[in-house]
Amino acid sequence: MIELKGLTKKYGSFTAVDSIDLSVPDGELFGFLGPNGAGKTTTLRMIAGILQPTAGSIHLAGIDLSADPIAAKSKLGFIPDRPFIYEKLTGAEFLRFVAGLYGQDGDKVEHRGRELMALFDLEEWADELVESYSHGMRQKLIISSAFIHRPDVIVVDEPMVGLDPKAARILKDLFRAYVRRGHTIMMSTHTLEVAETLCDRIAIIQHGKIRAVGKLSELRSESAGAGLEEIFLKLTGETAARDAMEVLDA
């Protein structure tokens, strides 16, 4: 479960995230949508404990992140949008290292690491240095690392970037199976089709404020049955097609 209360982040006079209140219960896959620079990544990085909020609180699985960061972070798996992996470690070594960060090692971790790598067709690459991995393979390894320690909550920023269709499908199945087991996922994405098919609830954020939140059916009913793309464009004030025409004519 993720609970955000009055979550705010300011950079000088600029407010990136403006007093967000949000609750994502157990067993829910929550989509976080918004245009570029809306505050999605800042919010997710605050939840991951990488950025300190200017105000407000974050609770992960009922634990206050600022009061007990170690306990709260032990419940979390984080997949950043621009992940870093040690180039000179092998894929297996990297997974072992991440598990160790969460105090886990031994045969179970080895077994789980092998399974996750096999799931993403990485088993043949397990003992190769990460520097020889393609972009998509790195993304698969990062996703595997978020699952290696069996977190209660997963926060993921743009998970589909660089994945081939098969891996994208596996990831969708993995996410769905994971939330069915009572865990929580909060995911930001620009791919509306992914949000539409995968997420139980969706929030649309713009200029650091939540513009709408609810199930897709609820959002649709508020927008006279429009699709997610129309709802998104309407809420975020985008007039993409008209702008595109004007640019081409300029």
Added chain:
Amino acid sequence: MPNDLAISLSGPQPVVNLLSTASLRHLLSPKLLSARARPLGKTENRVGRLVLFTAIGGIFWLMVFGLLYRLLRYFRGIPEIGALLAGKLLALTLLSLLGILILSNIVTALSSFFLAKDLDLLVAAPVDWLRLYGAKLLETTIHSSWMVVLIATPVLTAYGISYEGGFFYPLVAIAAMIPLLLIPSAIGSALTLLLVNIFPARRTRDILSVIAVLAAAGVVLLFRLVRPERLARPEGFRSLIEFISLLRTPTSSWTPSEWAAQGIMSWLRSDAEILPFYLLWSTAAVAIVIGAVLHRWLYMRGFSKSQESGERWVRQGPFGRLVARALTPWGVMRRELVLKEMRLFFRDTTQWSQLILLAVLVVVYVFNIKFLPLRGEGITFFLQNVIPFVNLILAGFVLASIAARFIFPGISLEGRTLWLLRSSPLEMRQLLWSKFWVGTLPLLVLALILIFATGILLEVSNFMMAVSVFTITLMTFAIAGLALGFGALFPKFNTENAAQIPTSFGGLILMMASIALIAIVIVLEARPVYQYVGTQYLKETPSVMGLWIGFGGAALVCLAATFIPIRIAIRRMKELER
């Protein structure tokens, strides 16, 4: 859902034992594994490189050891003051190393505690703050101290052998050196932590500018306090007793380097003292504890701040507009290339951090020239003219190290954007020449300032000033050409940190080539300069032909070293497939 998915998600929920969260050793394991994997990487000529590195290292060690051993044997032969001189020399050496260590630790701590790419992973994980501090402190210490350890090893070995330190001497030296490395690391990391918290957001450039000023001031102050030039001129003292009393006085009683020197020398004099070691280890412990407390209070705030963009809006300043206007006649493409190079340089904080070390290098260099004992007994007319000539060699070294820092990495840093450059109608010739000019012109300005400043301090003759300006101008072009050429021949496209590029294999080869170039130029010019100075002294007319051959030869070598590497680099870039 695939079957294997069920397997992956099966199993009991983990019970995280917080006491068993990542240990210090575990946090350091990626670095250790990376270090182990590095030699296994797919690098060409691995054995050749290893042999070359080992050979160069071995020669350096032997040279330092040989020189110091002879000097210490000589000191041992001097009654009364021999041991004092040896102790003073050790104290001064360790003091210099301590200064370098503090500076180097501040810069390294900024990178390892706040800018390293693995921090997202580590901070997002449930890692205990003390273990994170310990791991990053150790990382900082190793990164900033390995070179000092390499330098100190032959120095301390020479002391041990010439003073017959015995079987346990290595342990004594290690016991003195470990706290000497830990103290500046803890202090440097704490200072960086405070600076990151004080300055708004990601203003590392500001922080580093402050550090640069502080470091330069500190180095100057240190040298002024020590006044090493006095030791070289014992005739300047009123009596031998005054000289001995200066030698007996500690360089600075409150510096750890003095304690280390005292501890080591007391052992070598067979009069072992415990107090210096007690002071060293207790100070190291206190520094680490204070560092840890500060880390607990301030790290998360500082780390969060360090990710915030300090300058959201970047506008072109008057200087940028002036340069843009000045470059307009050379065409849009060249103008934009040069402007891009300038913008990237001035906005890249990793590049700026290296400027600090160079600024200190230049300050120390000019400062030392100022206090060279060039007047008095034994200083001849000949020596007065030779020293400015030797000064050219030192200035050449300074230029070579700057070129290795700033021009050499130019091609490597282009790695991730090469697709853009290669897919555009840009000629590689234009790219390389724009890099050449952007790098060379500031280097030339610096070189001329160095030569004029040191020339005025040394009160050189007009002839020597003209020779110096002529030589340094040609050498600047040649060294820049070599740096660009070797940069294209030995690129490191996948490096995480620009600061690591100059210390790569290609950087080493560049430094060797630069030293060879400086040696050739100086050898070619030495004869005409020697002849000219001799004829001036004897009031004769120098041979014009001799001057032409010497200086013409040097000019030809420099021009060849400028153009040939760039031609090779252009060809290499055209062949490059990425």
